[in-house]
Amino acid sequence: MCDVAPASAVHFQALAVCHWIQEAVHGAAERGLAPPPYALESAEAMNDFRSIGMPAEGGGSDIGRKALWVVRELGLPAIVKACVCGRSARHHPTGKFRVNANGKLLDVWMLICCEMCGRTSKIPIHERIYVQALQSERLLMFENNDPAMVRDLAMDGALAGKAGYQLDWSGTWELETGMRSCEPGREDPAPLEVIIRFELPAPIRVEKLLTAGFGLSRSAVRGMVDSGRIRLPMAIDAKAREDFTLFVITTPPPSRDAAADQEACP
Ligand SMILES: [Zn+2]
Numbered sequence: 001m002c003d004v005a006p007a008s009a010v011h012f013q014a015l016a017v018c019h020w021i022q023e024a025v026h027g028a029a030e031r032g033l034a035p036p037p038y039a040l041e042s043a044e045a046m047n048d049f050r051s052i053g054m055p056a057e058g059g060g061s062d063i064g065r066k067a068l069w070v071v072r073e074l075g076l077p078a079i080v081k082a083c084v085c086g087r088s089a090r091h092h093p094t095g096k097f098r099v100n101a102n103g104k105l106l107d108v109w110m111l112i113c114c115e116m117c118g119r120t121s122k123i124p125i126h127e128r129i130y131v132q133a134l135q136s137e138r139l140l141m142f143e144n145n146d147p148a149m150v151r152d153l154a155m156d157g158a159l160a161g162k163a164g165y166q167l168d169w170s171g172t173w174e175l176e177t178g179m180r181s182c183e184p185g186r187e188d189p190a191p192l193e194v195i196i197r198f199e200l201p202a203p204i205r206v207e208k209l210l211t212a213g214f215g216l217s218r219s220a221v222r223g224m225v226d227s228g229r230i231r232l233p234m235a236i237d238a239k240a241r242e243d244f245t246l247f248v249i250t251t252p253p254p255s256r257d258a259a260a261d262q263e264a265c266p
Helices: 020-033 043-050 136-143 147-154 157-163 206-214 218-226
Strands: 066-073 078-080 090-102 105-114 120-130 166-168 173-179 192-198 244-248
Touching: 066 206, 090 120, 090 136, 090 147, 105 147, 120 157, 136 147, 157 166, 173 206, 192 206, 206 218
Parallel strands: 066 192
Antiparallel strands: 066 173, 078 090, 078 166, 090 105, 105 120, 192 244
16 A cells, blocks of 8 residues: 655644634625625635634734634645556655765655556656766755655645656645634724734635635625635635634725624624
C-alpha cells in the first residue's frame, strides 16, 4: 500500500460565538440584496457555518467586530500524472527522497506513489546539480526525508509546472469561521473585519470562501459584493491562496434605513 505523508495535526479550541455576524449578514441579504429563499439554500455552507471555532491563539477580546476565518489544512494535494497502471493519475508523496551522487553531480527526486496500484515513481527536484551548488542544509533535509520539505515540495505549483504534473487540491482544506468578539447593544456597529488565514496555499475561489463562511448563496454574496456591503481586496471570481482581509459594511451612511439595518448582539 501507499504510505502517505501525514497531514499536520490541527488543534483548536472552540469558543462561544456571537450570532451577530450571522444575523447581520443574513439580515443584509434578506433586505433586498438577494432573494430570501436563496439565502439559506446551501446545506453544505450552513454546516460549515455551524462548526464555528476560534483558534486558541486568537483569544484577545480587546478588538471589536473582528472575525478570523482559517483555511485549515486537511492534507496535501494529490499529484496528478500518468501512471503505468493507467487506472489512476492521482499520486501522493511517500515521504521520502532519493539522492544519487555521480561524481560531483547530484540528482534528487521526491518519491510518490500511485493511489490505485501503489507503484512508486519519482519527481525530479534537482537534476545533475553540482554538489557545491546545493546548500548543505538543503541536502541534509533531502537525506533525512524532512517532512517539512516533503510538504513544501508537494504543494509547489512551480515544481508541478516544471515537472509536468497538476495538483489536485480537492479535499485538502476546510474553512473554519469564528467570531472574535462582539459588542452587545452597540448602536452604530463598526464594519466587520474578517481576516482569512491560509494554513496551506490551496487556490480557492473567493466566492466559495464567502458562501461557506457566511452560509449564504452565491447570488446573495454576489449581491452584497456588488452593493459594496462586502468589500474585497480582489475580484470575487479570483482565486485566493494566501491571507487577506475583507470587510462587511452593515450600515451604509447614506441610507435613511441605516438604523433599521443594525442587528444587536444577542
Ligand atoms: Zn498506478
